[in-house]
Amino acid sequence: MKAYQLDKTNIAQEVFGNEAVLINIPLGKYYSVRGTTGIRVLELLQEPTNLENIWTGIQNEFQTDEPNAKAEIEAFVNQLAEEQIITEEPYTTFAISEEASIKLPYEKVELEIFDDMQELIMLDPIHDVESFKGWPQKKD
Amino acid sequence: MFDFEKQHFLSSVNLYSIGGQFFEVLSYGEFSSEKYLRALAHLSCKSVSQESVKIHLIESKSTGIIPPEEWLNWPDIDSYSGDLLNFGNNRAVFNSTEPSFIFVDYSSKNIYYWVDDFCRLPPNETAAPLRMVFHLWFEPTASFLCHAAGLGISEEGVLLTGKSGSGKSTSTLSCLNTKLKYAGDDFILVDPEQNLVYSLYSVAKLNIEQFDNFTHLKPLISNIEQIPREKGHVYINESFTDSMITQFSIKAILLPTITGLEDTFIQECSKLDAIKALVPSSVWILRSNTKAVEKMKLFISKTPTFRLMAGVNLNQIAPILTAFINEN
Numbered sequence: 001m002k003a004y005q006l007d008k009t010n011i012a013q014e015v016f017g018n019e020a021v022l023i024n025i026p027l028g029k030y031y032s033v034r035g036t037t038g039i040r041v042l043e044l045l046q047e048p049t050n051l052e053n054i055w056t057g058i059q060n061e062f063q064t065d066e067p068n069a070k071a072e073i074e075a076f077v078n079q080l081a082e083e084q085i086i087t088e089e090p091y092t093t094f095a096i097s098e099e100a101s102i103k104l105p106y107e108k109v110e111l112e113i114f115d116d117m118q119e120l121i122m123l124d125p126i127h128d129v130e131s132f133k134g135w136p137q138k139k140d
Numbered sequence: 141m142f143d144f145e146k147q148h149f150l151s152s153v154n155l156y157s158i159g160g161q162f163f164e165v166l167s168y169g170e171f172s173s174e175k176y177l178r179a180l181a182h183l184s185c186k187s188v189s190q191e192s193v194k195i196h197l198i199e200s201k202s203t204g205i206i207p208p209e210e211w212l213n214w215p216d217i218d219s220y221s222g223d224l225l226n227f228g229n230n231r232a233v234f235n236s237t238e239p240s241f242i243f244v245d246y247s248s249k250n251i252y253y254w255v256d257d258f259c260r261l262p263p264n265e266t267a268a269p270l271r272m273v274f275h276l277w278f279e280p281t282a283s284f285l286c287h288a289a290g291l292g293i294s295e296e297g298v299l300l301t302g303k304s305g306s307g308k309s310t311s312t313l314s315c316l317n318t319k320l321k322y323a324g325d326d327f328i329l330v331d332p333e334q335n336l337v338y339s340l341y342s343v344a345k346l347n348i349e350q351f352d353n354f355t356h357l358k359p360l361i362s363n364i365e366q367i368p369r370e371k372g373h374v375y376i377n378e379s380f381t382d383s384m385i386t387q388f389s390i391k392a393i394l395l396p397t398i399t400g401l402e403d404t405f406i407q408e409c410s411k412l413d414a415i416k417a418l419v420p421s422s423v424w425i426l427r428s429n430t431k432a433v434e435k436m437k438l439f440i441s442k443t444p445t446f447r448l449m450a451g452v453n454l455n456q457i458a459p460i461l462t463a464f465i466n467e468n
Binding site: 008009010011012014016017019021023025026028030032114116117 | 220303410411412415416419420421423424428429430433434437
């Protein structure tokens with residue numbers, strides 16, 4: 001099974017209360033994750049881990065009798081990978097959190113995507129590395 | 141490496157006091173440095189009391205001086221920032237669109253800024269000259285440039301920040317020629333350790349849609365022939381006497397929000413909303429990195445954050461902000 005970790009080089013994140021904001025610097029997008037369950041998934045992804053361990057960790061800490069919970073967590077992690085927020089890491093052994101005596105209510109896990117500022121990246125494309133070669137108005 | 145005939149091409153020398161430091165801008169070439177640096181005129185000074193940072197502006201078109209060939213053919217360039225990778229302790233940054241090249245030698249306090257043709261720089265550069273240069277210079281320090289407007293009174297003030305269309309620009313324009321003084325409407329310099337905001341640019345910008353609300357500003361627009369292709373530029377220091385504030389102690393960050401209601405009021409808002417409003421655009425316009433985000437987050441976490449709920453009666457905004465600054 002694939003292992004993932006948050007890309008700490010390119011992703012800036014902040015959690016205040018019940019919401020986390022992630023800023024994907026090279027892609028020009030930012031994201032919001034609301035609710036303690038989604039924030040906990042992000043915490044688990046601070047270290048290399050896999051989907052199975054994330055699900056076990058969430059089951060140990062949250063009331064996951066919600067029928068869609070597992071599919072939701074899976075879709076969330078896949079979306080984080082698609083958005084290049086997490087990167088694939090080599091397999092290793094993972095620490096799993098212990099089952100909590102009092103479990104927290106499960107909250108819907110969702111990634112809200114904001115791409116309204118991508119134009120700032122597109123407007124000023126330094127990206128065209130090939131065109132760096134030479135200086136166009138070189139005076140002989 | 142830089143043994144070009146400096147005196148032969150030197151056309152002007154200008155001194156500025158910016159963010160508690162002195163900058164000596166030496167221009168080489170036939171371009172009008174006065175025109176290019178016009179938005180910094182309110183920060184000019186006649187002499188310096190400490191060692192200055194030297195910024196060498198070199199126009200390649202009129203001098204024939206280009207960046208070193210080795211750099212132009214550098215094998216490894218960061219496609220996001222334009223940084224020449226594995227360059228050592230200094231910074232060299234390319235921008236292929238203008239084209240321009242910035243080299244910052246932090247130890248000798250010399251910055252070289254090559255531009256092919258200063259006359260062809262885009263309006264966002266002429267309204268905010270040397271923006272990337274200042275960004276690179278202050279990047280290793282605690283200070284940072286950020287995408288916000290600054291308004292102050294009696295050495296205290298607020299930052300207004302928000303996405304395009306949030307009301308930042310309208311709120312700022314509505315405070316011109318009032319008791320509130322203007323520090324900038326787009327980019328300002330923040331020193332979070334001293335809790336200070338420094339003015340960078342004296343230009344206020346208007347969209348054509350704002351002309352109806354601010355008819356008195358229309359005759360003051362310096363680039364009227366470029367409208368609507370460009371935003372209108374008004375040089376506040378030239379148009380309104382004693383209207384600029386060059387630095388102030390920050391009381392709060394305000395997020396303007398257009399309500400459609402009659403009255404304007406201020407209410408608290410979350411730190412996270414302030415991060416969303418201030419950080420992404422500041423980071424992407426300046427091609428910053430996660431370290432810059434950390435600095436901004438720290439600044440936001442210790443600064444009170446509010447929403448400026450801007451009503452349709454624009455005349456209320458300045459007195460409400462003035463009272464807010466005086467009371468907080």
